[in-house]
Amino acid sequence: MAEAIGLCCNFSLQLVPGVLGLLGPNGAGKTTLMSILATITRATAGRVVWNGADLAMDADALRSTLGYLPQDFGVYPNLNAVEFLEYLAAVKGLDAASAKNRIDALLNLVNLADVRKRPLGTYSGGMKQRIGIAQALLNDPQLLIVDEPTAGLDPEERVRFRNLLSELSGQRIIILSTHIVSDVEATATDIALISQGMLVTHASPEELLRRVQGRVWEWIVPSAELNAARQRYLISNTARRSDGVHARVLCDAPPDHAQPVTPNLEDAYLYCLSQHRSVNTSRVEAGVLS
Amino acid sequence: MSFAPVLYHMVRADFLERLRRYGFLVTLAGALWLAYGIAAEKIWIVVGDGYRGVYNSAWIGALMATCCSTFLSLAGFYIVKNCVQRDAETRVGQILAATPMRKDFYTWPKRSATSPCSPAW
Numbered sequence: 001m002a003e004a005i006g007l008c009c010n011f012s013l014q015l016v017p018g019v020l021g022l023l024g025p026n027g028a029g030k031t032t033l034m035s036i037l038a039t040i041t042r043a044t045a046g047r048v049v050w051n052g053a054d055l056a057m058d059a060d061a062l063r064s065t066l067g068y069l070p071q072d073f074g075v076y077p078n079l080n081a082v083e084f085l086e087y088l089a090a091v092k093g094l095d096a097a098s099a100k101n102r103i104d105a106l107l108n109l110v111n112l113a114d115v116r117k118r119p120l121g122t123y124s125g126g127m128k129q130r131i132g133i134a135q136a137l138l139n140d141p142q143l144l145i146v147d148e149p150t151a152g153l154d155p156e157e158r159v160r161f162r163n164l165l166s167e168l169s170g171q172r173i174i175i176l177s178t179h180i181v182s183d184v185e186a187t188a189t190d191i192a193l194i195s196q197g198m199l200v201t202h203a204s205p206e207e208l209l210r211r212v213q214g215r216v217w218e219w220i221v222p223s224a225e226l227n228a229a230r231q232r233y234l235i236s237n238t239a240r241r242s243d244g245v246h247a248r249v250l251c252d253a254p255p256d257h258a259q260p261v262t263p264n265l266e267d268a269y270l271y272c273l274s275q276h277r278s279v280n281t282s283r284v285e286a287g288v289l290s
Numbered sequence: 291m292s293f294a295p296v297l298y299h300m301v302r303a304d305f306l307e308r309l310r311r312y313g314f315l316v317t318l319a320g321a322l323w324l325a326y327g328i329a330a331e332k333i334w335i336v337v338g339d340g341y342r343g344v345y346n347s348a349w350i351g352a353l354m355a356t357c358c359s360t361f362l363s364l365a366g367f368y369i370v371k372n373c374v375q376r377d378a379e380t381r382v383g384q385i386l387a388a389t390p391m392r393k394d395f396y397t398w399p400k401r402s403a404t405s406p407c408s409p410a411w
Binding site for chain 1: 311380388
């Protein structure tokens with residue numbers, strides 16, 4: 001299976017089964033992209049194609065096999081979990097018997113079986129998020145789009161959800177949109193970085209890490225000089241220790257006494273974004289971009 | 291996708307959601323209190339210049355007709371009007387928009403969902 005996805009923000013992606021981590025800063029266009037892919041928003045230009053069907057003409061070609069968890073979704077506060085999921089199972093076209101089995105299985109999967117009869121309005125944010133995950137999986141989707149799914153989950157549930165995504169990814173496409181790099185690091189088989197509505201890069205996690213190999217350094221800076229260091233270098237992380245601030249510096253030419261360290265995905269993410277911004281700035285200055 | 295299960299579940303969800311709201315219970319309690327007050331002759335309905343109806347089928351029927359037409363045409367309308375608006379406000383609409391449900395499948399049950407509520411008013 002191969003699906004080509006083209007977008008109005010001047011990039012194209014072709015997706016295969018696995019987890020695509022869609023990373024980008026706030027306002028990069030992730031949610032807009034998710035909304036277009038989920039057939040909720042229509043693209044003003046370009047094409048979104050699913051198994052050969054243009055979704056602008058035939059959105060139902062995707063909708064019957066789509067699971068969608070929006071970033072900012074809601075529930076009916078006076079229904080309980082079973083009633084809410086029964087309702088959504090019906091509108092997704094599941095028959096009553098298979099819906100019942102599926103709902104039981106999903107409530108166990110998301111650890112809400114004990115509170116299945118409680119009104120959703122009494123659920124915590126994390127519990128509502130888990131109901132959202134359950135509804136997205138009701139129709140056993142071929143394409144699962146999850147937008148910031150771990151927001152509001154406690155660490156244990158976050159790990160559980162990451163494991164769930166990894167298990168589900170075998171024969172289906174999962175698009176995981178987030179700005180939490182650790183979520184992507186744990187689950188993604190492919191990563192697309194977007195910024196300002198443009199695709200910065202689309203690569204495997206290993207490829208992204210290779211790009212930043214030899215460019216990450218740990219540098220011990222006195223606290224008083226940290227701000228000056230931030231002006232000169234791209235710093236991905238800092239940790240205060242007794243001997244000063246240990247800063248992770250991303251650069252080609254390291255500061256004096258800096259030690260090379262193994263890069264992680266957060267380093268690669270920041271490095272790619274800074275490269276993209278500097279290229280864009282150069283183009284604007286050269287008059288290529290307006 | 292067949293229409294009947296969608297109709298049933300949408301009407302059911304809408305009805306249960308509405309039924310369990312505090313506003314519904316308060317209105318129902320108010321209606322019961324009024325009914326009790328009238329039946330126990332603690333409240334009198336006076337028409338015009340001091341005329342009271344005799345509690346027979348004609349008077350009860352006329353009262354019911356007046357109440358239903360008032361509630362359904364005015365207050366009832368404001369109570370049941372927000373079926374679609376509620377999906378926007380609760381943000382369930384985003385999930386529904388990504389399902390294969392057709393637009394008429396969506397609007398028909400929403401319209402029907404108001405019917406089971408009507409007798410309660």
